[in-house]
Amino acid sequence: MNVNVQFREDGNIMRGFVEGEIDTFTAPILRDELDSIRIFEGLTIELDLSKVTYMDSTGLGIFVAFYKKVVREKGEFKLVGLTDRLVRLFEITGLSELMNIETDKKVEISNESI
């Protein structure tokens, strides 16, 4: 069981593809990967979570911490490709009201152009 992040830089957009399970064991890996991103004003960081097969409050905590960091450094942060399971987690915790979140339906279309 593991988590893996691949980044692709595209001008002012940094896309990250997260794959695997996010829990207390894999959390440090994800946190380190996210911390390695150099954030600057005007940068949009878009994390694709469509391949995340499990996530709990540990993962939510990481994204909240990272979101705060991005906002502090005047970047944009967006989560895309969320499965129904993940959307539910963000909804019941109230985070979907605070963060920019897109479900997987939209991503399937945009994946074609990648």
Place this chain on the structure above:
Amino acid sequence: MKAFDYVEIRVPAKPQYVSVIRLAVSGLATRLGFTYDEIEDLKIATGEAVTNVVHHAYDGEEGEVVMGCALFENKIEIMVADYGNSFNFEEVKTKIGPYKEDENVAMLREGGLGLYLMDTLMDEVKLNNEGGVTVFMTKYVTREQVEENVERITT
């Protein structure tokens, strides 16, 4: 015959074993006929309880976490226990819960959602705080009302 089967698993209180417990719960819940979504809820709730033990129970000392599952026909009861430090539930309760729409981003909490998720995803959650922490959680099977032994329709 007993009304339920009981399964107990004991693992070291270390992060790498949390997924083992999750998988065990998933397998047991599948046997009872829970839906995919319910099983995912059970995995998260149990994962949260075990994660709490791993992080808070032993203050860096070695310890164990025990997960006990009582399997009834129409429900699963999960107990997660440790023998480490207990905590003040009332005090903890004031620090958990969902985020509010108008919260300042810079002030958002980065933890404390575990108990809230357990409470939301399970039908019943009880905590016992004497000599360590024990979490009892129950989830009922919301099976569709289909008679057993009905022949499968072949298409």
